[in-house]
Amino acid sequence: MQPKQSIVHLPVYQPGKPVEEVKRELGLKEVVKLASNENPFGCSEKAKAAIQEELANVSIYPDSFSTALSAAVADHLQVDRKQLIFGAGSDEVILMIARAYLSPGDESIMADETFPQYKHNAEIEGATIIEVPLKNGTHDLPAMQAKVTERTKIIWICNPNNPTGTIVGREELAAFMRQVPSSVIVVLDEAYYEYVTDAAYPDSLALLREFNNVVVLRTFSKVHGLASLRIGYGVGHADVIHYVNQVREPFNTTRFAQAAAAASLADPAFIDGCKERNAEGRHYLCGEFDRMGLSYFEPHGNFVMFDAKLESQKVFDGLLRRGIISRARWTYYPTHIRITVGSREQNEKFIRALEEVLQEAAVLG
Numbered sequence: 001m002q003p004k005q006s007i008v009h010l011p012v013y014q015p016g017k018p019v020e021e022v023k024r025e026l027g028l029k030e031v032v033k034l035a036s037n038e039n040p041f042g043c044s045e046k047a048k049a050a051i052q053e054e055l056a057n058v059s060i061y062p063d064s065f066s067t068a069l070s071a072a073v074a075d076h077l078q079v080d081r082k083q084l085i086f087g088a089g090s091d092e093v094i095l096m097i098a099r100a101y102l103s104p105g106d107e108s109i110m111a112d113e114t115f116p117q118y119k120h121n122a123e124i125e126g127a128t129i130i131e132v133p134l135k136n137g138t139h140d141l142p143a144m145q146a147k148v149t150e151r152t153k154i155i156w157i158c159n160p161n162n163p164t165g166t167i168v169g170r171e172e173l174a175a176f177m178r179q180v181p182s183s184v185i186v187v188l189d190e191a192y193y194e195y196v197t198d199a200a201y202p203d204s205l206a207l208l209r210e211f212n213n214v215v216v217l218r219t220f221s222k223v224h225g226l227a228s229l230r231i232g233y234g235v236g237h238a239d240v241i242h243y244v245n246q247v248r249e250p251f252n253t254t255r256f257a258q259a260a261a262a263a264s265l266a267d268p269a270f271i272d273g274c275k276e277r278n279a280e281g282r283h284y285l286c287g288e289f290d291r292m293g294l295s296y297f298e299p300h301g302n303f304v305m306f307d308a309k310l311e312s313q314k315v316f317d318g319l320l321r322r323g324i325i326s327r328a329r330w331t332y333y334p335t336h337i338r339i340t341v342g343s344r345e346q347n348e349k350f351i352r353a354l355e356e357v358l359q360e361a362a363v364l365g
Helices: 019-026 045-057 067-077 090-101 117-124 141-146 170-179 204-210 238-245 255-265 268-292 312-321 344-364
Strands: 084-087 107-111 128-132 152-158 185-189 214-219 232-236 303-307 336-340
Touching (some): 045 255, 067 255, 084 238, 090 152, 090 232, 090 238, 204 214, 204 232, 312 336, 312 344
Antiparallel strands (some): 084 232
16 A cells, blocks of 8 residues: 655654653653743643633534634634634644645745745645745745746745744735735744734734735644644635635534633733743843854744754753753754743753753863
8 A cells, every 4th residue: 555655755743852751761850841832831820720611521522613712813813703714733724724725736935944844734735845045044035936936826934933033024024925926825824923022023914904815823832831732723814714614624623722722812911921931031041142152043932043053963962961852953054953932940951051061062072
């Protein structure tokens, strides 16, 4: 039995190493995971209460159309419910968009170092991948626009970009949209948008009102701290969302996820607190990198990608032995490490471990 040819060469997605596995492998009692951009401050107490209430309904299928959550998000964003689609994380929405709009021979444009699920799902559908190099760690929109042909179906823009953490600004993105044909879908993946403090960050919902070919992706996995529940969503023109809904699996999000997400939206104080502490942690890490003479991409999410000036796997291994799980092995940035912004205690422990790793490498030459 042979699988479809478009998948035989695909790599399996590699998440950050689990904490318990690292403890077992290395005999460590304390391990800090700063690899998957999870919220170190957990989730809203209101979300926890909503999950508890749903325990009585474990035997009942969830609402396939996420009606209550859809109403809450529509009110929060001031959009129509028909413009929303929910998935098991925004990565499932990526899968559905690719399934709905890409066919063999179509072209899909993306950055060369970005969230890998764009490429993964486009390849599954047999599309031709057009990768455009980042420019100083940022999406090069003019270069991406220059790659558009009559076969282009989807352009993916991760903003802030994962893994570099950089953003494209409002004016640049608006100019780009004016150049892209209306027949090409532009997906703006804003998984980390709540963490952005830069005033130049685009108002993607305003773009959505101007351009029918924009789809905005957001998630409850990051600042809302609901990563294990797998709940994210897309916002687009109602006609676009209709077609994406046609390939959605029934009951694809759980009762727990829907209830917790709606409750979290109703707790802005928790979100604001996480954003504030993240900004403080981001500032601390960048200050420490400056002190150590290590360059980094200007961060706008809840992570920082810095140049360790050593082969990244060696740095990763050294940090792991000291109980810090980071993210390494980037195709175009072989000496860079991506580190999640943790709590103050976690950030300080990471910096101490990093200094030890770099000092050890200097001694060994």
